[in-house]
Amino acid sequence: MAYQNAQLDEEKVFKDPVHSYVHVRDQVIWDLIGTREFQRLRRIKQLGTTFITFHGAEHSRFNHSLGVYEIIRRILENFTDRLQWNSEQRLLCLTAALLHDLGHGPYSHCFEKVFDLDHEDFTKQIILGDTEVNQILTKVNPDFPKKVAEVINKTYHDKLIVSLISSQIDADRMDYLQRDAYYTGVSYGHFDMDRILRVMRPLDDKIVIKSSGMHAVEDYIMSRYQMYWQVYFHPVSRSAEVLLSKILQRVKALHNDTYQFQQEPTHFYSFFTGEIKLEDYIKLDETIMVYYFQAWINEKDSILSDLCYRFVNRKLFKYTNFHFKKNMSDLFQLKQLFKQVGINPDYYLEVDSSSDLPYDFYRPGEEEERLPIYLQMENGELKELSEASEIVESISGKRRTDHKLYYPADRIKKLPDSQEKQQIKALLGMK
Amino acid sequence: MLLNHARLIRFFTDANEVVGRKKLQKMIYILKKVGLPFNEKFGFHFYGPYSEELTLRIEELCNLGFLTERREKKESYIQYHYILNDEGRQFLDQAPDDLPVCGDLVQRLNDQSARFLELIATMLYFDDLTPEEVEQKVTEVKAKANYKQEEFTQAWQFIEQLKL
Numbered sequence: 001m002a003y004q005n006a007q008l009d010e011e012k013v014f015k016d017p018v019h020s021y022v023h024v025r026d027q028v029i030w031d032l033i034g035t036r037e038f039q040r041l042r043r044i045k046q047l048g049t050t051f052i053t054f055h056g057a058e059h060s061r062f063n064h065s066l067g068v069y070e071i072i073r074r075i076l077e078n079f080t081d082r083l084q085w086n087s088e089q090r091l092l093c094l095t096a097a098l099l100h101d102l103g104h105g106p107y108s109h110c111f112e113k114v115f116d117l118d119h120e121d122f123t124k125q126i127i128l129g130d131t132e133v134n135q136i137l138t139k140v141n142p143d144f145p146k147k148v149a150e151v152i153n154k155t156y157h158d159k160l161i162v163s164l165i166s167s168q169i170d171a172d173r174m175d176y177l178q179r180d181a182y183y184t185g186v187s188y189g190h191f192d193m194d195r196i197l198r199v200m201r202p203l204d205d206k207i208v209i210k211s212s213g214m215h216a217v218e219d220y221i222m223s224r225y226q227m228y229w230q231v232y233f234h235p236v237s238r239s240a241e242v243l244l245s246k247i248l249q250r251v252k253a254l255h256n257d258t259y260q261f262q263q264e265p266t267h268f269y270s271f272f273t274g275e276i277k278l279e280d281y282i283k284l285d286e287t288i289m290v291y292y293f294q295a296w297i298n299e300k301d302s303i304l305s306d307l308c309y310r311f312v313n314r315k316l317f318k319y320t321n322f323h324f325k326k327n328m329s330d331l332f333q334l335k336q337l338f339k340q341v342g343i344n345p346d347y348y349l350e351v352d353s354s355s356d357l358p359y360d361f362y363r364p365g366e367e368e369e370r371l372p373i374y375l376q377m378e379n380g381e382l383k384e385l386s387e388a389s390e391i392v393e394s395i396s397g398k399r400r401t402d403h404k405l406y407y408p409a410d411r412i413k414k415l416p417d418s419q420e421k422q423q424i425k426a427l428l429g430m431k
Numbered sequence: 432m433l434l435n436h437a438r439l440i441r442f443f444t445d446a447n448e449v450v451g452r453k454k455l456q457k458m459i460y461i462l463k464k465v466g467l468p469f470n471e472k473f474g475f476h477f478y479g480p481y482s483e484e485l486t487l488r489i490e491e492l493c494n495l496g497f498l499t500e501r502r503e504k505k506e507s508y509i510q511y512h513y514i515l516n517d518e519g520r521q522f523l524d525q526a527p528d529d530l531p532v533c534g535d536l537v538q539r540l541n542d543q544s545a546r547f548l549e550l551i552a553t554m555l556y557f558d559d560l561t562p563e564e565v566e567q568k569v570t571e572v573k574a575k576a577n578y579k580q581e582e583f584t585q586a587w588q589f590i591e592q593l594k595l
Contacts, residue, residue: 113470120474154475155557157571324433324495325518328525331433351433355487370486371477401491 004028004140005087014066018178022070028140029069029094035132036282037102041065043285047180048107049240050231052314054184061101067175072097072164074197075171082202089161091140096151096165099133100172102126106286110241113356114248115271122281124149129278159205167207168362168373169196169220177223180231188226191219201376208374208382217373218391221362225395235404238352239316242406246347247293247307254301263295303347310408318409320429322351327405330427334407337427340420343411354402362386362396435470437528439488440497443515444523445537450512455489456481457548458540464555465593467533479553479573489513497522536593543589550578550586562587 001007006027014022024030032038041062051057072093079085103122105111112119126133127149137145150156154166165171174193181189199213209217231237251265255272265272267288270280296308310316322331331351338345362373362385373385386393407428415421424430442459449455460480463469471485492498497519501512540548553573557565566583 112472118472154477155568155572157574159477324436324497324522328522332525353436353488353491355435355484355491370481401487401494403491 004091004144016063016067016070018067018175018182019070022066023073026091026094028091028136029098031136032095032098032133033066035136037126037131037133038062038065038099040282040285041101041104043287044104044106044108045286046176047184047231047237048109049244050180050184050234050237052240052316053234053236054186054231056183056185057180059179059183061104064176064179065098065101067179068100068165068171069094069098071171071175071193071197075164075200078197078200079202088141088144089158092144092147092151093161093164095137095144095148096161097171099123099127099148100152100165102133103281105281106284106289107241107244110244111248114245114252116274117271117276120153122278123152125278126282127152131278131282160202160207163205163207163371167371169200169207169209169217173224174220177220177227180227181223184231186227186231188230189223191223192216193220196220203374203376203382206371206374208376209385211375211377211383211388214375214385214389217375217385218389221385221389221392221395224362233354233402235319236316238404239319239406240311240314242317242350242352243307243311246350247296247304247311250301250304250307250347251296254304259301261296262299263292265292267292303344307347315410317348317350317406319352319404319406322403322405324403331405334424334427337420337424341415341418341424343408348408348411350406352404352406362392433526434528435488436492436497437523437526438469438530439492440515440519440523441528441530442537443498443513443519445534446515446541448512448514449541450510451545452486452489452511453478454541454545454548455513456485457545457552458537459485460552461540461548461555461593462533462536464552464558465536467530475556475572479549480556492519495522546576547582547586547589549573549576550582551589554583554586554590 007025008027008030012024012030014024016022024033039062042060044061045051045057046059046061046064047057076090076093100123101119103119103124103126105117105119105122108119111117127137127145128134134145137148147156151161151165154162156162163170174196177189177191178193195213195216196209199210199216201208201210251268252272254261255265255268267280267284270276290312293308293312296304297312299305299308334349335345338349374382375385375388377383386396405428409430412421412424412428412430442462443449446458449458457479459469459471460473460482463471463473471482471488473480473482475481489498493500497516499514499516501514503510503512550569553569554565557568560568569578
């Protein structure tokens, strides 16, 4: 039997708290899960620094990737009667679902921002490069790695396959919303996924929702909205993220200034120069990062040492709401005052905006801006979701953004009494 | 800090008004591709390169009152106009940006249609391919747009000029 059709002697299952079980029958999928590049995802947390706020949120990209694969497997089972896909197309969907997050780095979003990287580039490189994953995909067909990479990068010619993995209502979002809700322990984030899967319909090059399933989709949109504001943009998690960015910025700056580290940042060298070897990228995971943070607590550089101590021991920056119009001049004044009292504002003062987040909530947008969710009405007509649903309209029409200013309250409190200290406290609204 | 917002406001001082979200997306993508320091992350979507971060940041700038958004009802959809206002200009006075002078380029892009900019942006997205492969790929992923050979020819000329 050709490798692409090879089945395991008996079905393997992974116990999963969100989907009960993840079922694997394809030899290719089983082999991919066993590769070192996929196993690495166990050491990349799905929600980065959110565990600092919600202590249960220690789940990994590995859990999530299996979950997305399982959702696609179930969708394809439902589509069996409707789609005449050959076995390679089926395998392409499953494989792309499983591997879609393969290139995420440690504390991905933050890491990418500081080093100007894109995890999607690395997903592509791992799939097409000299890796265990590539060897397996090539065994299916020499062209197969390229197709998988294109589906994940959304440049594959068959948009229907792309839509399953990545759209406004896709397997990726359906898994992470439920998984993140489960592990953070919040009560939002739940919706009737089974119902949504039953009302999904392939139509030309996109997925549409049978109109009778509108309320299930409303629930999904609501979950996405609540998770956005309650979990993803939680100001305490964002504070940890600010610290993390500052640590990486400081290490980079010190390296550029030829500072003599006690614990050399060996794993980061290629990231500093921008000439990143794939092997270096694969080797760097969150266990390695945390090791460095622990070690750098003992560095002579007081800024790096302090930032690492804060991150490791959860001594986070405090925050206050920041209004651009009202507080803009305050910000410049604060920077000056920070310098005067010996606190470097480049590392201890930061404005964080909701647009800095890698998440979003549903908005239909303008025509041809991004693909919205379509309901298929009884007469076959397509209607954009917010046109049919008042609930969705009210959420998507509401513009809400948020900005916070982060600062080290503990350090400010410990400053000797001075006019500058009083001014800083007044500007930040500290007691 | 606030630099990303300031860069966008600076862009609008050159563009003044941009008609259509799709056009705005493609303009920023093209400017980023020619080396201007925009930090918004782009991925490939149904209609070419698209950045959710940019969408959110523009929303923020509208919420903050720095950009004015005007809705224009078209036959089957709403088109959005974005215009820099006085408060936006005042913000820029306080938060200087680091965008190099690019007024002519912004104007040239703004003079093009959204469809043409979509073609340019999509071609630039596949700039690791040969020209023949680029055209083939664009035709494949944007089959519905049905770009003609003469549009490709114009697009290549435009891209060539961008590199100068």
